[in-house]
Amino acid sequence: MDETERLRERVGELCATLTERYERLEAELLEAVPPEAEQPLGWSGRIATLRVFAMREPTDDWTDLARLMVEPETLDERVASMIDLSGEDAGAAVRQITDALDGRILLLAPSRDEAAELLEALAGRELPLMLEEVVPPPPFRRRVHNGTVEFRSMTESATEALRPVPDDPDVTVSDLGTLRLEVIPDAVADALDGTRADPVPAAEKTRPNKIVSDEALASAVPVAPEVPGPEEEAAADDRPVEEVVRRIVVRPVGGVWREDWERELRGLQLGLLWLEQWPRDVATVERLEVEGVQRREERRADIAALEAALVDRRAELVTAGEAVTAAEAERERTAAEEEQVAGEAVEPRQEAVRLRAEADGIAAKAAEAAGVADEAYARVTAIDQRASQAQYELSTARQQEQQLIADLARAREELPAAQAETERLVSEDSTAMAEGHASYYRVRAAESAVAAVRGKMTLTQRLHVAPGPPELKQLRADLKAKVQQADDAVKRAHETKEAAERAAHHQAGLEHFLENGAERLAAAKHAQVRLADELTRLAEEREGAVETHREQARTAAEAADRATQAGASARYAEQTARAAEERLAVARTAREIAEAALERAESDVASSTNRISQGETALAERRANTETENAEDETDLAVAIEAEARSRDQVAAISGEDEPDTGGLPDVQARAMTRIEELTGLLAALADSPHDAESAFARTLLGRASVVGGSPFAISSGDPGQFDELVVSGTERLGPDDLLIGATHARRWTLLTTPTTPEPAPEPAANPLEETVTDPVEDTVTDAPSEPTSVPEEHPQNDAPKPDPADETA
Numbered sequence: 142m143d144e145t146e147r148l149r150e151r152v153g154e155l156c157a158t159l160t161e162r163y164e165r166l167e168a169e170l171l172e173a174v175p176p177e178a179e180q181p182l183g184w185s186g187r188i189a190t191l192r193v194f195a196m197r198e199p200t201d202d203w204t205d206l207a208r209l210m211v212e213p214e215t216l217d218e219r220v221a222s223m224i225d226l227s228g229e230d231a232g233a234a235v236r237q238i239t240d241a242l243d244g245r246i247l248l249l250a251p252s253r254d255e256a257a258e259l260l261e262a263l264a265g266r267e268l269p270l271m272l273e274e275v276v277p278p279p280p281f282r283r284r285v286h287n288g289t290v291e292f293r294s295m296t297e298s299a300t301e302a303l304r305p306v307p308d309d310p311d312v313t314v315s316d317l318g319t320l321r322l323e324v325i326p327d328a329v330a331d332a333l334d335g336t337r338a339d340p341v342p343a344a345e346k347t348r349p350n351k352i353v354s355d356e357a358l359a360s361a362v363p364v365a366p367e368v369p370g371p372e373e374e375a376a377a378d379d380r381p382v383e384e385v386v387r388r389i390v391v392r393p394v395g396g397v398w399r400e401d402w403e404r405e406l407r408g409l410q411l412g413l414l415w416l417e418q419w420p421r422d423v424a425t426v427e428r429l430e431v432e433g434v435q436r437r438e439e440r441r442a443d444i445a446a447l448e449a450a451l452v453d454r455r456a457e458l459v460t461a462g463e464a465v466t467a468a469e470a471e472r473e474r475t476a477a478e479e480e481q482v483a484g485e486a487v488e489p490r491q492e493a494v495r496l497r498a499e500a501d502g503i504a505a506k507a508a509e510a511a512g513v514a515d516e517a518y519a520r521v522t523a524i525d526q527r528a529s530q531a532q533y534e535l536s537t538a539r540q541q542e543q544q545l546i547a548d549l550a551r552a553r554e555e556l557p558a559a560q561a562e563t564e565r566l567v568s569e570d571s572t573a574m575a576e577g578h579a580s581y582y583r584v585r586a587a588e589s590a591v592a593a594v595r596g597k598m599t600l601t602q603r604l605h606v607a608p609g610p611p612e613l614k615q616l617r618a619d620l621k622a623k624v625q626q627a628d629d630a631v632k633r634a635h636e637t638k639e640a641a642e643r644a645a646h647h648q649a650g651l652e653h654f655l656e657n658g659a660e661r662l663a664a665a666k667h668a669q670v671r672l673a674d675e676l677t678r679l680a681e682e683r684e685g686a687v688e689t690h691r692e693q694a695r696t697a698a699e700a701a702d703r704a705t706q707a708g709a710s711a712r713y714a715e716q717t718a719r720a721a722e723e724r725l726a727v728a729r730t731a732r733e734i735a736e737a738a739l740e741r742a743e744s745d746v747a748s749s750t751n752r753i754s755q756g757e758t759a760l761a762e763r764r765a766n767t768e769t770e771n772a773e774d775e776t777d778l779a780v781a782i783e784a785e786a787r788s789r790d791q792v793a794a795i796s797g798e799d800e801p802d803t804g805g806l807p808d809v810q811a812r813a814m815t816r817i818e819e820l821t822g823l824l825a826a827l828a829d830s831p832h833d834a835e836s837a838f839a840r841t842l843l844g845r846a847s848v849v850g851g852s853p854f855a856i857s858s859g860d861p862g863q864f865d866e867l868v869v870s871g872t873e874r875l876g877p878d879d880l881l882i883g884a885t886h887a888r889r890w891t892l893l894t895t896p897t898t899p900e901p902a903p904e905p906a907a908n909p910l911e912e913t914v915t916d917p918v919e920d921t922v923t924d925a926p927s928e929p930t931s932v933p934e935e936h937p938q939n940d941a942p943k944p945d946p947a948d949e950t951a
Contacts, residue, residue, distance in 0.1 A: 244865025264395030
């Protein structure tokens with residue numbers, strides 16, 4: 142028998158044994174789950190892989206897969222590499238290995254948690270993706286010393302989905318949506334488990350809102366509790382994931398997915414800017430070409446205008462020289478006339494200055510006397526104002542005293558009544574609160590009575606097929622009346638409490654006013670005495686101030702008369718001097734006009750000369766600037782042409798055309814916008830991860846992912862596609878069919894092992910098949926790692942167990 146036949150026989154027996162085992166488990170699973178319920182994924186993925194492999198022809202690829210299953214140590218290095226990770230960090234080692242590999246990588250780990258941990262180490266690599274199974278929170282029960290505590294998930298099971306929801310309007314929240322935790326006697330637990338002669342129907346067992354009826358609890362006979370052993374708890378809790386998993390989801394790992402799509406999105410958005418920029422650059426080139434021709438014509442016209450202006454300024458220079466000679470003769474004549482008039486105006490001005498000085502001295506003394514009189518009048522006015530204010534304050538203090546006396550008397554009369562009212566309302570508040578509490582407990586008692594009657598209803602009565610108990614309607618009406626009474630009691634208690642608070646506030650205000658009223662009354666009396674003294678003093682000061690004002694006013698009037706007479710003499714002398722000065726001003730104006738005419742003529746000559754020089758300079762500068770501006774226009778045009786070429790190249794790269802046309806830009810923009818909308822949708826879907834492995838978005842993620850990781854069960858059920866490399870972590874803990882599941886999806890394999898302490902070798906088996914393949918079913922099924930079913934901790938009777946995060950994902 143050659144090597145190929147030996148491998149085919151050995152692998153065939155192994156595949157047949159495993160397939161038979163998995164088919165039996167699959168059949169048992171299908172029998173255990175009702176057809177109308179949601180079916181677990183089961184072992185169908187493993188069975189399909191084993192069948193396909195068993196029917197393949199023995200090619201080189203088939204031989205490599207067979208050796209991987211039964212003799213992995215004999216594999217050729219071109220197909221597989223085995224790496225020992227003893228003493229190394231698995232995450233760091235996998236990161237180094239994947240960095241050294243090319244192409245898409247499939248990462249196979251014994252469990253979902255290990256695969257997730259390794260992918261987290263690869264979060265910085267391009268597009269890592271996790272294939273993970275979602276385990277729903279299964280109901281389970283555990284026995285304790287005081288009975289059986291049953292925890293049930295509020296997620297509706299398949300059986301519960303077929304149950305019609307009762308349309309009872311009085312169904313409470315506890316009946317429909319609350320997770321109840323009840324202690325079940327052993328007799329009832331056995332009846333629920335089907336171990337007694339008359340077990341509870343399946344519909345009663347799976348109803349989430351009523352784990353066990355009150356009838357069963359009342360009729361059950363207490364027996365000694367039975368404490369389960371460790372083997373029983375393990376059998377109840379360690380179910381294979383194939384029996385509980387309903388779906389496989391894909392979950393992106395790290396932020397590389399979002400960064401990659403956001404980078405492409407930013408590139409497309411920048412491309413849209415280039416698509417808008419290119420038409421603007423084309424228009425800029427055309428505009429600069431037209432404006433350049435116009436500016437050259439304008440510059441030639443400016444040079445011609447400067448040359449003509451220079452000829453005109455030279456003619457103006459000749460005319461300005463003739464005007465200078467005539468202006469010099471006129472200036473000499475007006476200067477002689479001004480000198481004569483100035484001599485005649487000296488004496489009148491001196492007399493006017495003397496008289497004005499005397500008048501100013503007399504006026505200053507009159508002003509000083511008037512200021513003293515004004516100060517005396519201001520003093521009288523201030524005394525009158527203060528006396529009026531003091532009289533007003535005195536009247537106010539008297540009124541305040543009378544008001545305080547009346548208010549204090551009234552407060553002393555009202556205080557006993559306010560205290561009595563406060564005590565009465567506080568007592569009524571306590572009574573109303575007690576009545577509210579009593580109403581609340583009466584409502585709870587009525588609810589318990591309704592719940593007890595509803596618990597005794599049969600299934601037909603709950604489905605409204607048979608009439609309900611006659612006392613149920615009366616109990617519901619009683620409950621409604623008690624609820625209304627409780628609401629009225631709460632309302633009365635609230636109103637009584639507010640009235641008690643207002644009475645207490647009024648009493649406190651009266652007490653505070655009585656404490657401070659005596660002080661305020663003494664202050665008002667003291668203010669009256671003080672203001673009366675001040676009014677007496679102000680009356681005496683006013684008499685002296687009035688006398689002083691009269692004397693100063695008389696003195697000021699006499700000084701004002703003398704100042705008026707001196708001012709009249711000074712004004713007459715000033716009029717005489719002003720007439721002489723006016724004649725002098727006329728002569729001076731004539732001289733100034735002549736000098737100004739001479740200055741203007743000389744300035745015209747200088748201006749003409751300067752303008753001629755400036756015209757020649759401006760003409761030379763304009764000619765030089767024309768050459769510079771023409772060069773700048775050519776440079777701007779070259780820059781615009783270069784920018785237009787650059788934007789055209791960007792548009793060509795975006796559109797894929799060598800010679801793009803502005804008419805086709807709308808189509809290119811539409812394609813870019815479509816891709817932007819697609820990327821926006823991908824980013825929105827990415828935020829809602831994880832997704833079902835069969836969904837369109839999950840297929841997109843699997844097609845783009847560079848590293849996909851998961852457990853053998855997730856990979857066999859999720860169908861991730863084909864890969865270039867397979868990296869297996871924990872190879873020593875995986876069965877032959879686990880390795881086959883990953884190897885069929887990749888061309889080359891990297892097997893990572895972490896050797897443990899070897900166990901004693903098993904005794905030789907009598908059967909040759911057992912010698913060749915040592916218990917393949919046990920190695921593959923029993924030893925294959927599966928997701929452990931999380932067992933919640935025991936909680937107090939009034940607390941519901943916290944859901945597992947994986948359950949929330951489901």
